[in-house]
Amino acid sequence: xAGPVLAVSGLRKSYxxxxxxxxxxxxIRAGELVGLLGPNGAGKSTxxxxxxxxxxxxxxxxxxxxxxxxxxxxxxxxxYLAELFRFPGWCSADELLALxxxxxxxxxxxxxRSELLDLxxxxxxxDKRIExxxxxxxxxxxxxxxxxxxxxxxxxxxPTSALDPVGRRIVRGLLEELRGRGVAVLLNSHxxxxxxxxxxxxxxxxRGRLVKAGTPGELAGPDGVExxxxxxxxxxxxxxxxxxxxxxxxxxxxGERVYRVEVRHSSLEDVYLEAVGGQTG
Amino acid sequence: MTPSxxxxxxVVIAHSVREGVRRRVFFAVLVLTVAFLSLYAxxxxxxxxxxxxxxxxxxxxxxxxxxxxxxxxxxxxxxILFLGAVLAVFLTLGAVxxxxxxxxxxxxxxxxxxxxxxxxxxxxxxxxxSGAYVVVVYLAAYAITDLTGHWSPDHLLGPALGLAxxxxxxxxxxxxxxxxxxxxxxxxVVFMVFGAGLTAGLLxxxxxxxxxxxxxxxxxxxxxxxxxxxxYAAGLHALISGTSGLTGVVLQLGPFGGSEAAGPELIxxxxxYMLGVLALAALAFSRRDL
Numbered sequence: 242x243a244g245p246v247l248a249v250s251g252l253r254k255s256y257x258x259x260x261x262x263x264x265x266x267x268x269i270r271a272g273e274l275v276g277l278l279g280p281n282g283a284g285k286s287t288x289x290x291x292x293x294x295x296x297x298x299x300x301x302x303x304x305x306x307x308x309x310x311x312x313x314x315x316x317x318x319x320x321y322l323a324e325l326f327r328f329p330g331w332c333s334a335d336e337l338l339a340l341x342x343x344x345x346x347x348x349x350x351x352x353x354r355s356e357l358l359d360l361x362x363x364x365x366x367x368d369k370r371i372e373x374x375x376x377x378x379x380x381x382x383x384x385x386x387x388x389x390x391x392x393x394x395x396x397x398x399x400p401t402s403a404l405d406p407v408g409r410r411i412v413r414g415l416l417e418e419l420r421g422r423g424v425a426v427l428l429n430s431h432x433x434x435x436x437x438x439x440x441x442x443x444x445x446x447x448r449g450r451l452v453k454a455g456t457p458g459e460l461a462g463p464d465g466v467e468x469x470x471x472x473x474x475x476x477x478x479x480x481x482x483x484x485x486x487x488x489x490x491x492x493x494x495x496g497e498r499v500y501r502v503e504v505r506h507s508s509l510e511d512v513y514l515e516a517v518g519g520q521t522g
Numbered sequence: 523m524t525p526s527x528x529x530x531x532x533v534v535i536a537h538s539v540r541e542g543v544r545r546r547v548f549f550a551v552l553v554l555t556v557a558f559l560s561l562y563a564x565x566x567x568x569x570x571x572x573x574x575x576x577x578x579x580x581x582x583x584x585x586x587x588x589x590x591x592x593x594x595x596x597x598x599x600x601x602i603l604f605l606g607a608v609l610a611v612f613l614t615l616g617a618v619x620x621x622x623x624x625x626x627x628x629x630x631x632x633x634x635x636x637x638x639x640x641x642x643x644x645x646x647x648x649x650x651x652s653g654a655y656v657v658v659v660y661l662a663a664y665a666i667t668d669l670t671g672h673w674s675p676d677h678l679l680g681p682a683l684g685l686a687x688x689x690x691x692x693x694x695x696x697x698x699x700x701x702x703x704x705x706x707x708x709x710x711v712v713f714m715v716f717g718a719g720l721t722a723g724l725l726x727x728x729x730x731x732x733x734x735x736x737x738x739x740x741x742x743x744x745x746x747x748x749x750x751x752x753x754y755a756a757g758l759h760a761l762i763s764g765t766s767g768l769t770g771v772v773l774q775l776g777p778f779g780g781s782e783a784a785g786p787e788l789i790x791x792x793x794x795y796m797l798g799v800l801a802l803a804a805l806a807f808s809r810r811d812l
Contacts, residue, residue, distance in 0.1 A: 256811075293632045295812040317524045317634040327625040331544040343533040344633035346525040386629060 244307060245270050246318075246394045246425035247292060251301035254287050254449075261287045263449040264301065271393070272423045274416060276436035279446035280517050285429045286324055288446070289396045292427070293321045305394055317345070320387035322380075324398040324429070330372030334363055334382050337371065338389055345390035357385040360418075362411045376403040384412060388419075395419065398429040413439050437461075437509045447517040460512045468492065469501035476505070530635035534643035538613070539651070551609060555659055558605065562598055563666045569594045570671035591673025592762045598663040599681065599761075600720075603754050606656035606689035611712050613648035614696040617641075620705035622812045631812060638804045641697065645800060648693040653686035660685060681757030687792055688750035692716060694796045698803040701810060719744060719751035726755070749792040756788060 245268040254262040262284040269275050277285045290296040292303050294311025305315035328337050338354040347353060358364050361381035371379060380403045387395060401409045409432075416426060416439050430436050436443060437457050445453040453460060463481035466488055467474060477488055482504045489499055525533070542548050573590040618641070621627035631637060660682040668674055675681065695715060699708040726741015728734070745752030 290812070295628055295631065297809070297811060313524055313634045313636065316632055319632070321629070321632045323625060323628045325625045326629055328629070329541060329626065331541060340533070340537055341629070341633065344525065344530060344630065344635055346523045346634065348523075383629075 243271060245304075246273075246306055247427065248304045248307075249288065249292070249301070250303075252288065252291065252298055252303060253300035254284070254291065254296065255299045260449050262291075262298075262301075265446065265449070265451050267444055267451065267454075269394070269425045269427055271425055272420050273442065274420050274426045274428065274440050276440035276443045277427060277429045277446065278431075278433065278436060278443060278513055283446045283517070284449045285446055286398055289321070289398050289427065289429055290323075292394075293319055293396055317390075318392060319394040319396060320389065320392035321396045322383040322387045322398060322400050324402070326383055328371045328379065328382065328386070330370065332371050333368045334358060334371065334374075334385075335367040337382065337386060341386050341389040347390035349390070353389070357388050358382075360388070360415055361385045362408070377405055377408045380404055381408060381411065384415065393424060395424055395426045397426065399431065400428070401430065401432060401435060409435065433509045433513055443509065445513060445516045453512065453516040457509055461506045461509055464505045464507040464511070467501075467503045467505050468499060470497045470499055472497070524634040527636060527639040530633075531639050531643035531646065534630075534635070534640060535647040535650075538644065538647040542613070542651070547612070551655070555605070555655075558601065559659070559662055559666065562594075562601075562663055563670060565597075566594050566667055566670040570673075587671055587673050588762070591667055591671050592675070594671075595663065595667050595673075595675060595761060596758050598667070599660070599685065599754070599757060602656050602659050602663065603685055603688060603750075605659065606652045606685065607692045607713075607716050607750075609655055610648055610652035610689045610693035611696045611709060613651060614644060614693055614700055615709055616705040617644045617697055617700040618807055618810070619700060619703065620708070622810075623704070628812055637807050641701075641804055641807050642800070645693060645697050645803075648697070649690035652689040652693060656685045656689050657682045675761040676763050677760040680760045684753040684757040684760075687789075687796075688753040691750045691753075691792060691796045691799070694799040694803070698799050698806070701803050701806040715748065716750075719748035720754075722748070723751045723755050745788070746791060749788065749795050752788050753792055 247267070247269040249265055249267040252262050252265040252267075253260070261282075265284070265288060267275070267288075277288070279285050287296060291298050292305065292310050294316055297311075303310035306318050308315040308318075332340070335354055335358070338357060341347075342349060342353065349356075355364070355367070358367050361384050363378060363381055363385065366374065366378060369378075371382070374382065380400065384397070384400055387397065401412050404412060413435070416428070419426060420441075428436065428440060440457065442454065442456055443460055444451055464478075466477040466480040466485050468477065468488060469475075470492060477484070480488065485502055485504055489502055492499055569590045570587070573586045616624075618627065631640060664675070664678065692712070696708065696712045699712055702708075703711060722741055722744030725737050726744065729737025729739075729741055741755075745755060
């Protein structure tokens with residue numbers, strides 16, 4: 242089995258004595274879409290910036306395809322969209338992508354630019370100046386820019402924060418397509434529903450530490466069995482799917498009439514709130 | 523395939539030039555330069571016409587054409603240096619910290635282009651454009667001076683190249699400050715450094731006129747600490763280095779005289795200084811979190 246596309250090991254970062262990351266381990270494999278969750282200031286953006294060489298770590302290692310983060314081969318293998326970004330307003334969408342093609346050494350030419358703009362729903366806006374675009378259009382253009390040169394790793398920091406529901410759906414579809422192509426994606430987001438919908442795995446960071454990680458299914462575990470009887474709705478806390486038939490059988494044996502049975506799961510939001518302990522940045 | 527540093531640098535320079543064209547920076551510079559040269563032509567015309575009424579000229583003590591030509595052309599050199607410095611500063615304004623704070627820099631820096639290549643490309647673009655600008659405007663001012671007053675400097679190209687090197691040094695200083703300071707502070711500090719250099723040069727000139735060793739020493743130290751001033755002063759000196767007699771003495775003591783010639787040490791030091799400043803900028807940029 243091939244090694245991880247992104248391997249983060251014991252990663253630490255301090256800003257003037259203040260610890261932003263305190264020993265984070267994380268791996269992302271080809272075709273895997275990992276959601277990185279956490280309150281503001283938890284260290285998500287710092288981790289992403291270290292992975293693309295914008296910030297120097299205080300300790301630990303980050304490798305992209307086995308090469309140290311920030312090295313030219315590592316940078317050549319990734320695409321990045323920052324949370325706060327700006328593109329030159331005088332450029333058109335097509336010119337911006339052409340600039341990034343030249344810097345990335347991409348030989349995709351006009352065909353690649355057209356494909357990327359179509360992918361993010363900006364096919365009609367290729368000649369539009371960036372300063373005339375809405376924030377949502379600029380964000381989608383940012384995603385197209387990150388995809389120039391066919392990166393093996395995509396680092397997206399809040400890529401849907403300025404998007405309307407239609408824009409979000411476009412990005413969701415795009416992420417699923419990228420997964421199919423074997424691209425590894427690290428998605429920083431505050432939108433739990435978004436992460437729950439598209440991510441294969443979720444990692445939750447709080448106070449610079451990885452406090453929880455797993456698939457959305459693993460994290461969102463059973464939260465009890467809810468049964469509706471003639472006396473009303475009763476919740477059997479801590480019980481799971483396997484125990485539902487026994488609970489129903491016991492109720493029926495006790496002479497109760499059962500109208501509805503539902504195995505409840507904790508939502509990603511519940512898991513997140515429990516993991517971060519109500520912390521907010 | 524990862525592009526070579528040279529190719530990446532060329533891409534960044536071309537992008538900067540395109541930005542200058544599209545944002546009409548060059549158009550604005552062109553219009554203002556035409557206005558400056560028109561004003562200069564008008565000024566030169568009246569200076570050459572009226573210098574005959576100057577007391578020394580009437581008495582035949584001074585070479586009125588050389589006096590008028592060197593003075594007005596020295597003034598033009600001062601203005602050209604200032605315009606070139608403005609261009610160099612604005613082409614490097616916010617190049618690192620300013621662009622990073624606005625989010626413009628990060629999408630470019632994460633590409634395989636190295637930080638040093640990116641910085642050197644910004645320098646090369648700014649230094650080439652502002653250097654070429656001062657040479658062209660200098661030659662235009664020379665042509666105007668020659669046409670209106672039939673006067674030519676004793677050395678033509680040396681001062682022009684000195685001015686080009688001076689604005690390249692200012693671009694390097696500005697780029698270093700762009701790594702260390704926010705945009706507004708960068709602009710203020712670089713113009714204060716520029717002003718301090720010219721003031722020190724004038725002090726040296728006064729020191730020369732009144733024979734003050736202290737002021738002369740201040741001027742020499744400033745010329746080495748801020749070699750763009752030394753190059754400018756040496757350029758002024760070269761304009762009249764072959765002018766002899768009382769005219770030469772009076773011109774050398776004037777505000778656009780230039781008391782020091784540029785020896786090979788000053789030229790070598792100016793290049794070393796510029797490379798040193800660029801190395802510092804590259805080091806500071808490589809250690810900066812974005």
